[in-house]
Amino acid sequence: MRLKEVDVVEDISPEEFYQKYVKTLTPVKLKNYSKEWAARTKWTYDFLKEKAGHHQVKLHGAWQDNEPTRIEMPAVKEVPFKDYLDMLENDVPSDLRIFLFNLFKLEPDLLEDFDYPPIMDGYLKDYPYMFFGAAGSDVRLHYDIDLSNVFITQFGGTKRITLFDQSQTKYLYKLPFTTHSAADIGNADYEKFPALKLAEGWQTDLLPGETLFMPSGIWHYIQYLDGSFSLSLRTLNPTRMGKLQGAYNVFVIRKLDEYFNKFYKNSWSDYKLKKAIERTNEIVEEREADRLR
Numbered sequence: 001m002r003l004k005e006v007d008v009v010e011d012i013s014p015e016e017f018y019q020k021y022v023k024t025l026t027p028v029k030l031k032n033y034s035k036e037w038a039a040r041t042k043w044t045y046d047f048l049k050e051k052a053g054h055h056q057v058k059l060h061g062a063w064q065d066n067e068p069t070r071i072e073m074p075a076v077k078e079v080p081f082k083d084y085l086d087m088l089e090n091d092v093p094s095d096l097r098i099f100l101f102n103l104f105k106l107e108p109d110l111l112e113d114f115d116y117p118p119i120m121d122g123y124l125k126d127y128p129y130m131f132f133g134a135a136g137s138d139v140r141l142h143y144d145i146d147l148s149n150v151f152i153t154q155f156g157g158t159k160r161i162t163l164f165d166q167s168q169t170k171y172l173y174k175l176p177f178t179t180h181s182a183a184d185i186g187n188a189d190y191e192k193f194p195a196l197k198l199a200e201g202w203q204t205d206l207l208p209g210e211t212l213f214m215p216s217g218i219w220h221y222i223q224y225l226d227g228s229f230s231l232s233l234r235t236l237n238p239t240r241m242g243k244l245q246g247a248y249n250v251f252v253i254r255k256l257d258e259y260f261n262k263f264y265k266n267s268w269s270d271y272k273l274k275k276a277i278e279r280t281n282e283i284v285e286e287r288e289a290d291r292l293r
C-alpha cells in the first residue's frame, strides 16, 4: 500500500472547498470546521458522563469475530454509558465500539452545542451520528452505502484513518452486494490478499478538534489509537446520479444482500468471499502477465 498525507487547511471558502475537494472527491483535514462549537471544549468525558451516563448503551465487538462477509454486527453487551466512557477515558484496551449512535434523541440539549458549518449545502440534519471506540478497536474498510459526504470531528483521543478513492476498488477485495472489503488492512494478509499491495491512498491521524472531510464513496478504515469519539455530520451527494446511486444501494442492493443472507445462509457468504478474492486477484495476475509479456 502506498499512503500519502491528507491536505490540511485552516480556513477555506465554500467555493474553493467545492472546487478543490468536493468536486474532485479528495479528502481534506479542516482545522477550523468546529471552531465556533461549544462542544469543542464542553464535550469532555466528565460532561458526557454527567449528562448521559445513566443511559444503557449497546456495545459491539470486533468485526473480525463476526462472519467475515456479514455486515450487520450484533451487540455483545449492554452497559450504562458511564461505565463505557470510563473505559475510553482510561484507554482500557478493548474492541468495544458504539456506532451510528444518535445520542441527540436521548439528550436533545446536546444539539445546541454544535451547528452545521456553511462550508457546504445539503446537510442531513436528522442524522447527526456519534461514533465511540475503545483504545485498539477498529472499523473495517468500507465506504458509506448512501454515498453521502461525511464531516467527522474528533474528540477525546486520536484516530488513524486510511482512505482510498473509488479508482482503487479493484485492489480492495470488495464483497459483492456490499460496500465493504473482505480484507483486514490493519493486519494485512498479503498471501491471501496480494492486490492490497498495489492500492494507493491516504492516511492521517485525526486529533481532537480536527475534522476530516470524507467525500462521497471514499473507502475508509479507522483505528482507534486511544479511546475516543467523533461526531459525524453528513451532506447529500451533490450530483443527481450520486443521489440515485446512493438510494439504489440502500433500498435495492442492501435488501438483496439481506435476503440472500437469510435464504442461502453460509453458501451466500462463501460465494461473496470467493468472488471478492477471485475478482481482485485476477487484476494482480493480469498485471503480472502484462509485465512478463
Ligand SMILES: O=C(O)CCC(=O)C(=O)O
Residues within 6 Å of the ligand: 099, 131, 132, 133, 139, 144, 150, 152, 220, 222, 230, 232
Ligand atoms: O469513526 C468511526 O468509528 C466510523 C466512522 C464512519 O465510518 C463514518 O462516519 O462513516
Ligand SMILES: [Fe+2]
Residues within 6 Å of the ligand: 142, 143, 144, 220
Ligand atoms: Fe463509514
